Amino acid sequence: MNTEENQLLTRTGPGTAMGEVFRRFWLPILLAEELPAPDCAPVRVKVLGEELIAFRDTDGRIGLLDRFCAHRHTDLFFGRNEECGLRCVYHGWKYDVDGNCVDQPSEPPEFVFKDDIKLTSYPCRERGGLIWTYMGPADLEPELPELEWARVPPAHRYLRKYIVDCNYLQAMEGDIDSTHVPFLHSYLGEQAQRRLRRLQGGSSRLYTEQGLPKWYKISVKDTDYGLMFGFYRQTEDENIDWHITHWLMPAYTLIAGGTPGQTLRCNTRAPIDDENFAFFRVQWNPERPLTAEEIAEYEQGTSFEEVIPGTFLPKRNKENDWLIDRELQKSWNFTGIRSIPEQDQAITISMGPILDRTKEHLGSSDTAIHALRRKLLQAARGVLEGTDPYAAYHGDAYRVRQLDIVLKKDIPWDEGSREQIKATA
């Protein structure tokens, strides 16, 4: 990986190739509850390096506009959200959800020029508890991705937002890097192993006794939605134990650890700028509402890390070294850091705001990461040449699930898993 490729992968601002890839998809940007009601307070949002303001108008429509009034470049955050538009408080110019200037009361009637004024605006949709936007050319508007968690009834889903202070890619790479799991997330000692198995349910098979790893091999398959990864290992009875993870363009992961009936997980990301991303962590059950026990576990701060009240910023963070506890690192778990998401973020953010991939030394266990980068570079170069991603225009391509499955060794993994990775909701 050279410096030019690393920049191509990690830069998403206006005019960048990867920025154009992201600008071919609907992107999740806010929790729906951040705009809870008509005429509620507007919210500042930064997406792909662009400073925007989001609001929900009197009729419930969502607007996402350039953050600054066209008149004197004042922050529309201070604006009044009233009567189907956001009105700048400086001189009263008012904009509708499409960015049209619909009132210009500071001008005498004979001088009004509101028809010449339009703010950049991006269409928004609400689905699955999130607000999504599309920031690309109007004539290339894609389909919404038909992610299963976004289609189940709300009671089947648990969802939280975080702001994470590093480039989106190094975090996303962690999701498809199953190799790190038996290290970064492992526990020490027999008691800890038991506790882990209980907490993780079926997926504890990924963890090994005594923290000693057993290697998985990696298969990768190109798909309509992105990539499908098979992490596999021979079982004692000579079958193959498969863990199937999906990466869906541009920035979703469905991480292995799913058996039929189980509650599943999706990591969803959108770059804020090149050194920060919005992170939506989702749990959902395709078949039933989440149980009180499940929700209690999500609320207690390990599956979903705690935030500084009133913010989306983790309490354990770079400034306090994730409150690493060196005693616990000796006696309890591999890192001395409390929870799995915090372990992931500690290590991912420790790479620097934008990982310099020219300094790495990848091995065979990094096959999935290598494949992801190749696919993203391909997409970036494709968009530069006018080839738009297939997935953007085929929302139904997203109807997949992760899967843990044991297959006879002569059955190809994609065939053997075909039915069970289909989303049903």
Next chain:
Amino acid sequence: MNTEENQLLTRTGPGTAMGEVFRRFWLPILLAEELPAPDCAPVRVKVLGEELIAFRDTDGRIGLLDRFCAHRHTDLFFGRNEECGLRCVYHGWKYDVDGNCVDQPSEPPEFVFKDDIKLTSYPCRERGGLIWTYMGPADLEPELPELEWARVPPAHRYLRKYIVDCNYLQAMEGDIDSTHVPFLHSYLGEQAQRRLRRLQGGSSRLYTEQGLPKWYKISVKDTDYGLMFGFYRQTEDENIDWHITHWLMPAYTLIAGGTPGQTLRCNTRAPIDDENFAFFRVQWNPERPLTAEEIAEYEQGTSFEEVIPGTFLPKRNKENDWLIDRELQKSWNFTGIRSIPEQDQAITISMGPILDRTKEHLGSSDTAIHALRRKLLQAARGVLEGTDPYAAYHGDAYRVRQLDIVLKKDIPWDEGSREQIKATA
């Protein structure tokens, strides 16, 4: 407005054109009380991007010098203010108010070279509760501006200092932009309107019922001191209602809202650097001492916003979004921000540290702003060509006042206001 013009207007450091304009005038830099007594503690001051140290010597003279000792470039803030000079504590070099090195005790008598050492120094004057300096060429020293508030007895005047974190110009433009008043500073509902009229006295005419604006037209007149702005509107009986605001070079405004006998207001600014300015807010009554009621109102934190104790920094500021209250924005006033000066600063600072004027779309209601920029650009280009501003050398040109007046419609506004805009103190 192009980028080059915007830079010309907003950059005031050494060597810039607008910096040279400011360097043709006496500039207010400190409250007199910041140097309360002979031999008091020296005070760091930054003006027009230059790092300086101010002190009051044993004889009460004020010095304003390069902040760093000529010997080893140490901060003279730590210096001893003693026996008619500021002495560096490192090796005892001592400077008088003119920047002369008057003692060099670290050198044996035969090696003393103090006569070769002189710090940059700027002359200072004390007037109207402020300390003023002149930072231009010695042979071009201007006259002090004969501002009325600086000439009345102290009991006629109330004065506060703030440090504001944006370029001086976008704030100053707000002062002469009367168009924003019925929006940014308006109240909602009949009760609020009544309260406002009581608080503002005569100037409540600028506000309109129900927050609906009625347009003023704008006349601009070039004057010896800068610009005179007439904001006018026909009255029901076909006379003309004039609100006269002055801008006085380089950075004073006398804002409409003045009838004979009334206590008046002046906003006074000097750039600290291009992203901060010192703001002196003044109220004065030409004819009588301020009343206890007036002072009580200024002390209660709305006419003059509250500061973080021990600083000149507003409590409500960019970091806390001026404590905007969205409930109050629905029910009480246009912004949900507590006071008029905080409303002004919220919106002005929201434009960014230096407003990018290439992004604006000005209308007919921005005539005053347009005129101000043209006049400033003219002054900047003039100074580059060797033409110094007339006002700098005619302190008596500053003897004017703002005025609210109704004139017969056939009387020209400048003639009809001529006597009443004369300052008398």
Next chain:
Amino acid sequence: MNTEENQLLTRTGPGTAMGEVFRRFWLPILLAEELPAPDCAPVRVKVLGEELIAFRDTDGRIGLLDRFCAHRHTDLFFGRNEECGLRCVYHGWKYDVDGNCVDQPSEPPEFVFKDDIKLTSYPCRERGGLIWTYMGPADLEPELPELEWARVPPAHRYLRKYIVDCNYLQAMEGDIDSTHVPFLHSYLGEQAQRRLRRLQGGSSRLYTEQGLPKWYKISVKDTDYGLMFGFYRQTEDENIDWHITHWLMPAYTLIAGGTPGQTLRCNTRAPIDDENFAFFRVQWNPERPLTAEEIAEYEQGTSFEEVIPGTFLPKRNKENDWLIDRELQKSWNFTGIRSIPEQDQAITISMGPILDRTKEHLGSSDTAIHALRRKLLQAARGVLEGTDPYAAYHGDAYRVRQLDIVLKKDIPWDEGSREQIKATA
């Protein structure tokens, strides 16, 4: 001094000339107690601009490695220090104290490539309560400096570490600048003078009555270890009163104020980067353990300034103007700053992160500073031409002490002091 020379003197990162000078010596980087035991927590260290991680392995050996894992560039601070190596928690790669990758458990045996992986590592030594490293070419490894304080038994020594936020050189210049002592560190009034004499013991001779200085002349002698400075003055009986200070390459000072039997002081520095340095302040007595009274004095916060608990950062610092007390500056001491080390740091840091020496005006009293700069420039240019410093390869050259002595006026100072400046421990 021109800009190029100033940069040559002050830049110490990889590839700089002065950086190469520092890279010819063992450098003190940590208190030994920062790595208190085998397998203790690793510690982040920045030296000469390089980001490193230090750890003490199971066998007690100290490692100093590139801070980031060769695999995915993750911070080894989060690593596990276990079984003779530091293991990255992401995928378990493990490094020994020499930077060799000794385990790569994320790779299946057939793909292991650990023998191709080596982190930058620097050898470490423990001596005198400190950990030292050598960051230069392996074939030029120097001898450890045989500083007396590093060779006495621990009970003879008192040692503290600080992190100071300015370039190393301007602070080091202060140590050999005896001219500042009767100014910066002086007390006011007769009572204060008495107190000072009691506190300082023999060295009070450097201070003068009433804060009036009496000039010393300066002799400089080039030595094997660096420079020897003689600050001298005729006594009333026509002998010569000598204060002998040493500067030892690259960054030690033994400051005048030593008579036989007295407890002595050494200032020891190593650049963290060009705007910060690690400062180890040492007191030692060659002949006896320090007394309880001496230690009590060091603990009470004036000889050794107080730090913010859990850090090496002084409580009184740039952010709070060293809590200067203007009343005390009038009545008690020259600065109004509490202690001698704080006075030194206030003034040294006030010069800016890197003093711009082109702005100075040096005099005859700056002879020592001038000599130090010349010697450092010589060393920097020498290293560029392949001439390595003599002192680096002659640890025994460091066996010297500071001295205060009165000599007959016809005895040369270096001869008259020869025996008494020899270290004995």
